[in-house]
Structure formats: C-alpha cells, structure tokens
Amino acid sequence: LVLVVDFGAQYAQLIARRVREAQVYSEIVPSHTSVSDMLAKKPSAIILSGGPSSVYADGAPQVDPALFEAGVPVFGICYGFQAMTQALGGTVSKTGQSEYGGTELRSDAESCLLQGLPESQSVWMSHGDSVTGAPEGFTVVAHTEATPVAAFENLDRRLAGVQYHPEVAHTPHGQAVLRHFLHEIAGLKPSWNFSNIIDEQVEKIRAQVGDKRVLCALSGGVDSSVAAALVHKAVGDQLTCVFVDHGLLRQGEAEQVLGDYAQLTGIDVRGVDVSDRFLAELKGVTDPEEKRKAIGREFIRTFEQAARDIASEGEFEYLVQGTLYPDVVESGGGTGAANIKSHHNVGGLPEDMKFELVEPLRALFKDEVRSIGIELGLPEAMVWRQPFPGPGLGIRIVGEVTRERLETLRAADAIARAELRAAGLDRSVWQFPVVLLADVRSVGVQGDGRTYGHPIVLRPVSSEDAMTADWSRLPYELLAKISTRITNEVPEVNRVTLDVTSKPPGTIEWE
Numbered sequence: 001l002v003l004v005v006d007f008g009a010q011y012a013q014l015i016a017r018r019v020r021e022a023q024v025y026s027e028i029v030p031s032h033t034s035v036s037d038m039l040a041k042k043p044s045a046i047i048l049s050g051g052p053s054s055v056y057a058d059g060a061p062q063v064d065p066a067l068f069e070a071g072v073p074v075f076g077i078c079y080g081f082q083a084m085t086q087a088l089g090g091t092v093s094k095t096g097q098s099e100y101g102g103t104e105l106r107s108d109a110e111s112c113l114l115q116g117l118p119e120s121q122s123v124w125m126s127h128g129d130s131v132t133g134a135p136e137g138f139t140v141v142a143h144t145e146a147t148p149v150a151a152f153e154n155l156d157r158r159l160a161g162v163q164y165h166p167e168v169a170h171t172p173h174g175q176a177v178l179r180h181f182l183h184e185i186a187g188l189k190p191s192w193n194f195s196n197i198i199d200e201q202v203e204k205i206r207a208q209v210g211d212k213r214v215l216c217a218l219s220g221g222v223d224s225s226v227a228a229a230l231v232h233k234a235v236g237d238q239l240t241c242v243f244v245d246h247g248l249l250r251q252g253e254a255e256q257v258l259g260d261y262a263q264l265t266g267i268d269v270r271g272v273d274v275s276d277r278f279l280a281e282l283k284g285v286t287d288p289e290e291k292r293k294a295i296g297r298e299f300i301r302t303f304e305q306a307a308r309d310i311a312s313e314g315e316f317e318y319l320v321q322g323t324l325y326p327d328v329v330e331s332g333g334g335t336g337a338a339n340i341k342s343h344h345n346v347g348g349l350p351e352d353m354k355f356e357l358v359e360p361l362r363a364l365f366k367d368e369v370r371s372i373g374i375e376l377g378l379p380e381a382m383v384w385r386q387p388f389p390g391p392g393l394g395i396r397i398v399g400e401v402t403r404e405r406l407e408t409l410r411a412a413d414a415i416a417r418a419e420l421r422a423a424g425l426d427r428s429v430w431q432f433p434v435v436l437l438a439d440v441r442s443v444g445v446q447g448d449g450r451t452y453g454h455p456i457v458l459r460p461v462s463s464e465d466a467m468t469a470d471w472s473r474l475p476y477e478l479l480a481k482i483s484t485r486i487t488n489e490v491p492e493v494n495r496v497t498l499d500v501t502s503k504p505p506g507t508i509e510w511e
C-alpha cells in the first residue's frame with residue numbers, strides 16, 4: 001500500500017491513480033493524519049502531494065520530521081517536495097520567480113529518478129516558492145531556469161522528490177519518474193491489478209457485512225451496477241437490489257437491467273414499475289425545478305416502500321452505494337449529480353431504518369470502475385453506458401411530460417444512440433442527450449403535405465467530469481443520417497437541430 005498524503009492538491013486523486021497505473025495499490029489520507037496513524041496502515045511508501053499553500057504561510061500544513069525516521073520510502077511532489085525539504089533541514093526560499101505551466105527541466109547528475117530520460121525534458125510546474133538548498137545527504141538531480149533544486153534523491157534513505165507535477169499528462173515522462181520511485185527506489189513490485197482490487201474488496205465486504213442482509217438501489221448506470229456486482233460476489237444472496245422504473249428511462253433500459261443484468265449476475269433484482277404514479281405526479285408540471293423535485297420526491301417514496309417490503313422478509317443492515325472517488329472529494333459533479341445523490345442517499349431513507357454504508361468503489365475513478373466491471377464479466381453495453389441523469393427523460397422534454405411525448409423522445413433517442421454506436425463514436429462522446437422541444441412547433445413539408453411538428457435537439461458533448469463540456473464535432477454524415485432517420489421514423493418530429501453551446505454557458509441537460 002502506498003499512501004498519498006493530500007495537502008489539498010487538486011492532483012492527489014490523480015497521483016493515487018498514477019500509482020495504481022504503475023501497478024501498486026494506493027490510497028489517500030488527509031495531511032492532518034498523524035505519522036503514527038499513517039504508519040499504522042503499514043505503508044510500503046508514502047507520497048506527499050502538492051498543495052495550494054506556501055510553506056511560509058500561517059497554518060500551512062507541515063510534515064512531521066518523524067515521518068522520515070520510520071524507514072519508509074517517501075516521495076515529495078511540489079508542495080510536498082518543499083515541506084519535505086523544510087522538515088529535513090534544507091532551504092525553501094521566496095525567490096520571487098514563479099513557474100507555471102510547461103517548463104524545461106535539465107538533469108544535473110546520474111540519478112535513479114531520471115534514469116533513461118532525456119537530459120532536457122518538459123515538465124508541468126505550478127509553484128511560487130523554490131527549494132534553494134537540498135537537505136544534507138541529498139543529491140540534486142535536476143534544475144530549471146528559475147529553480148536551482150527541481151529534483152533530488154537520497155538513495156540510502158530511500159527519499160526523493162520533485163518540484164514539478166509528474167502525475168499530469170502535461171509532464172510526458174512523469175509516469176516514468178513515478179515508476180522509478182516506486183519500483184527502483186522504494187523497491188515495490190508492480191503486482192497490483194484489477195483482479196487484486198476485486199479480491200481485496202470482496203474480502204473487505206465480507207468482513208464488514210458478515211451474514212447480514214444488504215440492500216442496493218440499482219440505477220442501471222455503471223457505478224451502481226459494478227458496486228452491486230462486487231457485493232454480490234462477496235455475499236451472494238444476502239444482497240437484494242431495487243430497480244425503480246419511473247417510466248422516464250430510455251428504450252430497452254428496464255429490460256436490460258431486469259433481464260440481462262439480473263440473469264447474467266444472478267443478483268436478486270426487484271423491479272418496481274411506478275411509471276403511472278410518476279406520470280400522474282408530473283401532470284401539468286412544466287417548470288424544470290418543479291419537475292426535478294416531483295421526480296426526486298416520488299423516487300424516494302418508491303424506494304422507501306420497496307425497502308420496507310424487503311425489510312419485512314428480514315431486516316437489512318447495510319446499503320450499497322456506488323460512490324466514486326471524485327464524489328468523495330466533492331469535486332461537485334455538477335449541481336444535478338449532487339441532487340440525485342441525495343435521492344439515492346441515506347437522507348432519502350426512513351429514519352427508523354438503521355444501516356451502514358457499503359461503498360466498494362470509494363477509492364476509484366470511473367474508467368477504473370469500468371475495468372472492474374469488465375473483469376467481473378458485466379455486459380459491455382452496461383459498463384460503457386454514458387452517464388444518464390436520475391430524472392431521466394423527464395428533464396429532456398421541455399414542457400409537460402406525457403406518455404406520448406416520452407414515446408416520441410424515446411424513439412428519437414434510440415435512433416441517435418444506435419447511429420452513434422454504429423459509427424464507433426459512443427465511447428469518445430461523453431454524453432449524448434436528445435431533447436424534445438414539446439412546446440415548440442414548426443412548419444414542415446413531408447410527402448405532399450404540410451406538417452406542424454416538434455423539433456428534436458441533439459446535444460452531444462465531450463467532457464472529463466461534466467463540470468465543463470464542449471459540444472462534440474460529430475461528422476456531418478453521421479448528423480445527416482440521424483436527422484434523416486428521426487424525421488422519417490418518428491412521426492411527430494419534422495425538424496432536427498444541433499446544440500452548439502459549450503458548458504458554461506449552457507448546461508449539458510436542457511433542464
């Protein structure tokens with residue numbers, strides 16, 4: 001286990017992930033964790049992350065020098081590098097020369113850290129203070145124009161550090177440097193992989209849950225599906241899943257979850273079809289926020305009821321959640337994403353139900369979760385599903401939601417999805433909402449007659465985390481095909497438009 005000590009860097013999660021890419025397992029701990037608590041986890045190495053503070057600032061997180069006496073290999077990055085320097089008696093100065101962005105790094109000496117890399121390489125910097133004097137016993141192995149000590153190592157004590165960010169993609173040789181630290185300096189064997197994490201999590205879940213019952217709200221999305229599959233692997237029939245079909249799903253989704261998924265995994269999935277109730281609640285509602293509230297409220301009610309029904313067969317004490325690392329770090333995840341979490345979340349369940357959370361994906365990123373899903377044998381279509389909002393098609397119909405409108409949108413959406421997949425682009429597009437402007441009509445001509453139908457908006461976007469997004473430049477031929485098929489095959493639609501707005505200012509969903 002490698003511990004990444006988080007000094008408040010936006011990069012800590014990325015470091016943990018890069019360590020796993022070097023096939024060593026890692027977890028993150030906050031910087032206020034005491035050295036004895038860190039050592040109690042028996043780490044085989046520790047990485048000190050970057051952070052926004054200056055080591056001179058009042059209240060800046062410090063590194064306890066005792067950390068370096070424990071004999072555990074330590075690697076400092078950016079702020080971690082400076083804090084390490086200070087704790088070990090080196091010098092950190094305000095040189096007045098900041099470096100931000102791509103910077104040329106030059107090697108000074110033969111080193112373990114930079115072995116086999118070019119004399120001069122581009123690295124990503126982001127710092128104000130600089131290390132001007134390495135601690136005693138350390139070899140300075142690289143500098144930049146503004147930073148005399150940009151990397152150092154002490155192989156006897158298995159300590160090293162760099163001023164730049166090796167974890168980001170803008171540092172092309174960064175992963176090599178991390179590997180050199182982990183594999184050569186710390187002497188760790190690259191042996192971790194996704195089946196290890198499955199085994200570890202299975203063990204952990206068994207230890208946590210014992211012989212008690214476990215409940216899971218399955219949305220059909222990749223996170224809850226993989227979490228449920230992991231828990232099922234660990235405790236089998238002790239797991240019961242609830243899948244709420246609110247009638248706002250895309251074509252084939254309920255069948256996929258209740259049919260394929262349940263059959264393939266052997267998980268006990270109880271489908272609750274409450275589409276009539278949802279439609280009744282949504283009658284006459286056109287305001288987006290009111291819609292969201294109505295859907296959220298009904299969702300909780302349904303899940304509550306299902307949970308009580310299941311509890312009547314025997315109390316459950318645990319609830320599975322597909323929480324991912326970015327959710328834990330409160331990267332925000334978009335206002336909407338935050339919303340639905342409260343739906344699926346503890347807050348949404350009756351007070352008299354006492355249970356503990358099981359969150360086997362807490363340390364992972366979405367693409368890592370996908371790899372685990374594949375390893376667990378889940379269908380590719382499920383593992384590679386694009387994110388889909390909890391309120392579903394309800395917030396992709398601008399105007400009142402009715403059964404007919406849902407059918408229209410479902411048909412158009414199915415065409416767009418099928419064509420995107422056929423073009424081999426469904427994995428490169430982050431999300432592809434298809435929106436029905438139910439309150440808008442335009443005049444068209446079809447066959448020999450006048451039509452007065454509704455427009456469909458295509459909203460394909462590229463994004464990394466849904467916080468910001470850009471509209472996807474899909475090939476014209478693909479757009480043409482989708483447009484022709486939708487206008488030909490979906491009677492109520494006589495016009496297809498493309499949304500060319502980035503986020504901000506537009507959000508991904510229209511409501």
Ligand code: XMP
Binds near residue numbers: 292337391
């Ligand atoms: P926006 O529209 O805010 O969406 O740019 C950002 C991301 O969040 C998804 N989204 C939701 N997800 N419940 C969810 O689970 C919601 O209520 C919700 N609203 C938006 C949206 O699909 C996009 O991925």
